[in-house]
Amino acid sequence: MALASRLSRPFAAGTVKRAASAASGTTYKKSIVRFPRTFTTSSRLFTDQATASIPPIAQKSILRRTLGFFSIAFFFTTLGVAVYIPSMVASAKEIAKGPPTDEETLTMYVPADDVEREIEEHIRNHPVAVELRSRPEMSESRPHMKIPFGYKAHNFTGGTLMGPGRVAVPPFAWNEAGGKSMVSISYLGEDLCGHPGIIHGGMLATMLDEGLARCCFAALPNKIGMTANLNINYRAPAPAGSFVVLRAETTKVEGRKAWVKGHIETLVGEGETPVILVEATALFIEPKLAAKMARVYPTHNITWHEGLSRSERNDLRKQKGFTLWFTGLSASGKSTIATAAEQHLLHLGLAAYRLDGDNVRFGLNKDLGFSEKDRNENIRRIGEVAKLFADSSTIALTSFISPYISDRKIARDLHSSDKGDALPFIEVFVDIPVEVAEARDPKGLYKKARAGEIPNFTGISAPYEAPENPEIHIRNDQVTVEEAVAKIMEYLYEHKLIEKSASA
Ligand SMILES: Nc1ncnc2c1ncn2[C@@H]1O[C@H](COP(=O)(O)OS(=O)(=O)O)[C@@H](OP(=O)(O)O)[C@H]1O
Numbered sequence: 001m002a003l004a005s006r007l008s009r010p011f012a013a014g015t016v017k018r019a020a021s022a023a024s025g026t027t028y029k030k031s032i033v034r035f036p037r038t039f040t041t042s043s044r045l046f047t048d049q050a051t052a053s054i055p056p057i058a059q060k061s062i063l064r065r066t067l068g069f070f071s072i073a074f075f076f077t078t079l080g081v082a083v084y085i086p087s088m089v090a091s092a093k094e095i096a097k098g099p100p101t102d103e104e105t106l107t108m109y110v111p112a113d114d115v116e117r118e119i120e121e122h123i124r125n126h127p128v129a130v131e132l133r134s135r136p137e138m139s140e141s142r143p144h145m146k147i148p149f150g151y152k153a154h155n156f157t158g159g160t161l162m163g164p165g166r167v168a169v170p171p172f173a174w175n176e177a178g179g180k181s182m183v184s185i186s187y188l189g190e191d192l193c194g195h196p197g198i199i200h201g202g203m204l205a206t207m208l209d210e211g212l213a214r215c216c217f218a219a220l221p222n223k224i225g226m227t228a229n230l231n232i233n234y235r236a237p238a239p240a241g242s243f244v245v246l247r248a249e250t251t252k253v254e255g256r257k258a259w260v261k262g263h264i265e266t267l268v269g270e271g272e273t274p275v276i277l278v279e280a281t282a283l284f285i286e287p288k289l290a291a292k293m294a295r296v297y298p299t300h301n302i303t304w305h306e307g308l309s310r311s312e313r314n315d316l317r318k319q320k321g322f323t324l325w326f327t328g329l330s331a332s333g334k335s336t337i338a339t340a341a342e343q344h345l346l347h348l349g350l351a352a353y354r355l356d357g358d359n360v361r362f363g364l365n366k367d368l369g370f371s372e373k374d375r376n377e378n379i380r381r382i383g384e385v386a387k388l389f390a391d392s393s394t395i396a397l398t399s400f401i402s403p404y405i406s407d408r409k410i411a412r413d414l415h416s417s418d419k420g421d422a423l424p425f426i427e428v429f430v431d432i433p434v435e436v437a438e439a440r441d442p443k444g445l446y447k448k449a450r451a452g453e454i455p456n457f458t459g460i461s462a463p464y465e466a467p468e469n470p471e472i473h474i475r476n477d478q479v480t481v482e483e484a485v486a487k488i489m490e491y492l493y494e495h496k497l498i499e500k501s502a503s504a
């Protein structure tokens with residue numbers, strides 16, 4: 001197809017080169033921005049001859065207008081979602097690799113033909129682009145190149161609206177650090193019209209919705225925002241087959257909310273005054289569950305805070321971390337109660353994890369036996385691991401005999417802090433007379449110990465030092481497992497370690 005005929009109507013008057021250079025210089029206005037005389041303002045645009053013959057539209061009912069309003073609100077809200085739900089067809093490999101960097105996006109696009117090459121070069125070398133590139137606070141990218149290839153076909157701005165006759169080449173964007181401002185340059189083809197030769201207002205609204213959102217994302221805690229509100233004022237018709245500049249600025253940020261203003265103007269040469277085509281203000285709100293929302297690139301969604309504090313982590317995880325340290329004789333009921341408590345906490349939607357012999361003495365501590373020294377080391381290591389779980393805003397439950405007061409104190413001290421943000425350490429004494437434990441003896445260990453087959457057996461041939469002042473004392477020969485768990489839960493609620501709302 002001849003080059004000129006592939007281009008927009010204003011371009012067709014000459015070669016691509018002429019049209020492109022016209023767009024950057026004084027001839028730009030002459031050859032490309034050819035506003036129909038009757039199209040001088042937005043209000044006139046909609047009362048021109050083309051629409052004058054259309055009979056007046058009957059006043060809609062309140063119900064229809066209400067429905068219309070919500071449809072529009074839903075449309076823009078959906079449009080503004082900056083989180084792409086992973087597509088079934090998206091390339092798993094591409095996703096696994098993670099998104100390209102801003103820098104990488106600049107070399108990813110390869111023009112398909114001479115037309116695209118001309119448009120590409122025109123934007124890339126335009127004085128506006130050169131000036132933006134020279135500003136250290138601005139980061140250059142082509143945002144649509146971050147959308148995985150397999151998902152592009154399903155993406156409105158990155159797929160549907162992109163290509164010959166539409167947005168011919170992926171727009172260039174310059175984002176100011178911290179989500180303060182954004183500028184992008186696009187080429188709008190002749191197949192995006194509402195009125196002949198004039199870009200459809202919905203296209204411009206789409207560009208503003210996306211552009212203003214991209215401006216503020218970096219200012220939001222999880223870099224996600226949904227359009228809550230978008231107000232648009234059309235100022236002048238936007239000619240098809242022309243280059244436009246979108247400029248946006250974040251005016252206010254409050255927690256999960258960001259207010260942005262911006263406009264689209266013509267791309268003009270140095271010394272010329274651009275024409276403002278459309279202006280907008282918008283409010284973007286980050287969803288409450290933003291951190292958990294699906295992303296195209298889940299593994300590379302890095303939101304890094306220097307020195308993330310424990311309270312910040314607790315806020316993000318929506319729970320406090322602490323350790324429930326069960327201690328008692330063998331067969332006292334530690335594992336049974338800890339398991340029941342863990343299950344109950346999990347049912348409440350809380351993150352809880354139990355450390356016991358299965359995952360510690362058979363793994364991390366498989367080098368340790370039952371000498372006093374080995375038990376000391378056993379408890380020290382478990383204390384460290386429990387502290388890490390608690391620090392990650394998880395409820396750690398440990399069920400080990402932990403027979404020595406000094407060892408349990410070491411574990412407790414590991415949870416303390418001189419910064420005033422100690423992790424709660426709750427000692428749960430599962431108390432049972434040795435005779436009852438011996439009578440239960442589910443594993444036959446007491447019998448073996450009495451027979452001298454197991455040396456250093458706690459309660460028989462090795463000491464058990466009962467806690468003097470445990471946070472929770474369970475007489476486990478006198479209560480059921482349910483009652484024991486209820487007593488623990490009561491303590492946790494009373495000490496505000498779990499929220500009252502976390503109840504089954
Ligand atoms: N000598 C000796 N003394 C006590 N217990 C023994 C011994 N040898 C093996 N076992 C089994 O090991 C389990 C206790 O391991 P712990 O890691 O909890 O012990 S300790 O805290 O280091 O003292 C303990 O499990 P529980 O009955 O669940 O407590 C026993 O099954």
Ligand SMILES: Nc1ncnc2c1ncn2[C@@H]1O[C@H](COP(=O)(O)OP(=O)(O)O)[C@@H](O)[C@H]1O
Binds near residue numbers: 332334
């Ligand atoms: N409150 C309770 N009442 C009656 N039996 C219990 C109770 N708690 C635990 N048991 C029983 O005691 C035995 C030892 O319990 P277990 O949890 O294995 O103890 P530990 O982990 O302290 O060695 C098990 O047979 C268990 O069913």
